[in-house]
Amino acid sequence: MAKKKYDYSPNDFVVYPAHGVGKIVSIETQEVAGFELEMFVIAFEKDKMTLKVPTNKAEEVGMRSLASADVVADCMKTLKGKAKVKKAMWSRRAQEYEQKINSGDLIAIAEVVRDLHRADDQREQSYSERQLYEAALERLTREFAAVGNGNETDAGNEITDTLQSRASAA
Incomplete structure (x- = not known):
């Protein structure tokens, strides 16, 4: 049987909308309800979670490759707004x-980070605001790190510096 060509291969980083950045560990075949189904096996190390996505549904569920450098640059512009x-x-x-x-x-995630970011001199965030802000910031940081040098600390600092420079310019 000939191997099918996929958009993704093992060791590729992908973004799954509900979970953020994950790494394709393998592509395996599984029998489900009497049908052979090929699945991308995606590991989300930070969350200690593995997800299996049918290869024929990957696009439908919104799975995508990491953002390009241009999209990351647009995100930085969004954060400065x-x-x-x-x-x-x-x-x-x-x-x-x-x-x-x-x-x-x-870009939508960057908008959430921008809109919910609080400078030190601004009013306190509610618990739910803080939760959403941290979730969005974490997603943004992980993808920036995966696109860049792989270092989440550096990516996080870059985002924070951008947000703080915006706050001090206001």
């Missing part, structure tokens, strides 16, 4: 932020 906070009720905004984080869209 002015925070856009709608006047809607928090529950509605929180829902929108959650959707952006789980969309897997790096």
Whole structure:
């Protein structure tokens, strides 16, 4: 039987919308309800989680390659922008932020980080605001690190410095 060609191969980093950056460990065949199903086996080391995604559903569920350097540069521009906070009720905004984080869209995630970032002299964040901010920041940091040199600390510092320079320029 000829090997099929996939968009991804083992050791590739991919982004799964609901979980962020993972690494394809293998492509395996599994029998499900009497059918042979090929699966990408994706490891999310930080979360100590493994996910199996049918190869024919990868695109449908929004799995994608890491962002390009251009997209990362656009994210940095987004982070430098002015925070856009709608006047809607928090529950509605929180829902929108959650959707952006789980969309897997790096620019949308950068918008959440930008909009929820608080400088030291600003009012305190609520617990749920802080949770969303940290989730978005973690997703952004992991992908920046995977695209760049692989160092999450450096990626995190770069993002934080960008946010702080924006705050001090305001």
